[in-house]
Amino acid sequence: MGIFGIWIAAFLTLCIYSFLYRDNPFYRFAEHLFLGMSVGYGIVLNIHSGFIPLAWDPIYTAITEEGKQSGLVKLIPIALGLLFFARLSPRHTWLIRYPIAILIGFNSGLFIPSALQASIFEQTRGTVEPFANLGTLGPWGIFEAALMVIGVICTLTYFFFSVEHRGTVGWLSKIGIAFLMIGFGSAFGNTVMGRVALLIQRVNFLINDWLGTIF
Amino acid sequence: MKRQVPLVLCFVFGIAMIFTQFSPHTFSQGIHNEVTNWTHIITPFALVLAVATLIQTHWVRIRRRTTHWQYSIVVFAGLITMVAFGIRSGPKNRVFEWLYENVQVPMDATVFSLLAFFIASAAYRAFRARTFEATLLLISALIVMMGNVPIGDFLWNTVMAWTPWDNATSNASQWILDNPNLSSRRGVILGVSLGAISQSIRIILGIERSYLGGGD
Numbered sequence: 001m002g003i004f005g006i007w008i009a010a011f012l013t014l015c016i017y018s019f020l021y022r023d024n025p026f027y028r029f030a031e032h033l034f035l036g037m038s039v040g041y042g043i044v045l046n047i048h049s050g051f052i053p054l055a056w057d058p059i060y061t062a063i064t065e066e067g068k069q070s071g072l073v074k075l076i077p078i079a080l081g082l083l084f085f086a087r088l089s090p091r092h093t094w095l096i097r098y099p100i101a102i103l104i105g106f107n108s109g110l111f112i113p114s115a116l117q118a119s120i121f122e123q124t125r126g127t128v129e130p131f132a133n134l135g136t137l138g139p140w141g142i143f144e145a146a147l148m149v150i151g152v153i154c155t156l157t158y159f160f161f162s163v164e165h166r167g168t169v170g171w172l173s174k175i176g177i178a179f180l181m182i183g184f185g186s187a188f189g190n191t192v193m194g195r196v197a198l199l200i201q202r203v204n205f206l207i208n209d210w211l212g213t214i215f
Numbered sequence: 216m217k218r219q220v221p222l223v224l225c226f227v228f229g230i231a232m233i234f235t236q237f238s239p240h241t242f243s244q245g246i247h248n249e250v251t252n253w254t255h256i257i258t259p260f261a262l263v264l265a266v267a268t269l270i271q272t273h274w275v276r277i278r279r280r281t282t283h284w285q286y287s288i289v290v291f292a293g294l295i296t297m298v299a300f301g302i303r304s305g306p307k308n309r310v311f312e313w314l315y316e317n318v319q320v321p322m323d324a325t326v327f328s329l330l331a332f333f334i335a336s337a338a339y340r341a342f343r344a345r346t347f348e349a350t351l352l353l354i355s356a357l358i359v360m361m362g363n364v365p366i367g368d369f370l371w372n373t374v375m376a377w378t379p380w381d382n383a384t385s386n387a388s389q390w391i392l393d394n395p396n397l398s399s400r401r402g403v404i405l406g407v408s409l410g411a412i413s414q415s416i417r418i419i420l421g422i423e424r425s426y427l428g429g430g431d
Contacts, residue, residue: 020329
């Protein structure tokens with residue numbers, strides 16, 4: 001099974017890399033197989049880690065065991081979930097708004113406190129925190145702390161469209177663009193290196209694992 | 216009924232989720248966990264609808280014998296195989312695990328590694344230092360890339376051996392990531408979060424209703 005798996009993986013890897021030459025039947029085969037298997041994997045995972053433990057098991061227990069009738073409350077989200085299929089009937093399409101409204105309301109409510117905590121308070125704290133220990137910082141540390149605050153303020157100014165970007169605001173905005181460009185460059189560099197690392201891993205697999213089964 | 220009830224549901228669930236996160240009381244946490252479970256139950260139904268759409272699209276392609284219709288059979292073969300082996304005993308099924316490790320994971324890694332080639336041509340276009348901003352992008356990307364590979368420090372320590380700084384490439388890369396890069400990211404995160412929070416408040420209060428779609 002091990003060697004067979006390696007050969008299958010190597011064949012599909014080469015099928016996908018054949019796209020570097022041009023679009024061809026081997027690539028299209030691998031692409032469609034990947035699509036189908038990914039969807040199948042998602043279905044299995046959703047059913048076994050979501051639907052069965054959270055809905056099926058409590059309902060089954062409620063029906064088969066005494067004193068566990070509270071599990072029947074799970075029929076409500078199941079009924080709401082089934083409303084998604086109202087989309088298939090033009091006359092009843094509006095019913096799909098119920099589960100969508102619940103999911104959107106739930107996620108909005110969940111997002112507000114967590115975003116306030118993680119993205120606003122924590123990021124602001126991280127930006128100004130070095131100034132709490134200003135006495136212990138050397139000249140380089142003070143420069144870095146100031147750079148951080150200047151970078152955040154200038155970047156925010158660039159995205160602040162309520163005033164015209166002229167004069168002082170215009171200059172702050174231009175400095176913000178410079179910080180953004182450095183940020184985008186770093187992100188691009190990291191992405192390139194991440195993709196190259198994946199390429200090295202696949203080439204390593206082909207040379208050592210696959211060709212290792214032949215020679 | 217068609218618009219008002221969804222708006223009320225959105226408001227009730229949104230406010231409930233905000234309050235339950237601020238209250239550590241057992242009752243409040245019970246509601247929080249129960250509602251979270253409800254959404255985990257509802258979400259797979261949306262997935263089923265998405266899969267039904269995918270099946271419908273490929274079924275039509277097969278039935279009408281459109282260009283490359285044969286590959287739609289491959290989509291079905293992959294989907295049915297994974298579901299057939301995984302549906303009964305779950306992701307721990309031996310064949311399902313084998314298919315995941317030997318077919319899906321290699322293809323996933325290969326598709327993403329393929330981007331290394333295309334990102335190279337994108338880099339060529341992006342990195343032409345025509346303006347001051349493009350030059351900053353070029354320099355920071357080059358330093359971060361060179362700082363991520365051993366050859367960066369090797370080259371520096373060999374060619375620039377006369378300077379007092381050892382491993383300057385990786386140190387410079389780390390400094391860029393920890394300082395100017397982080398400050399710009401923080402600016403973006405703060406801006407995006409403030410926008411998303413205000414949008415969430417608008418949705419909960421029923422001011423933003425585009426998710427309800429058109430019609431009555």
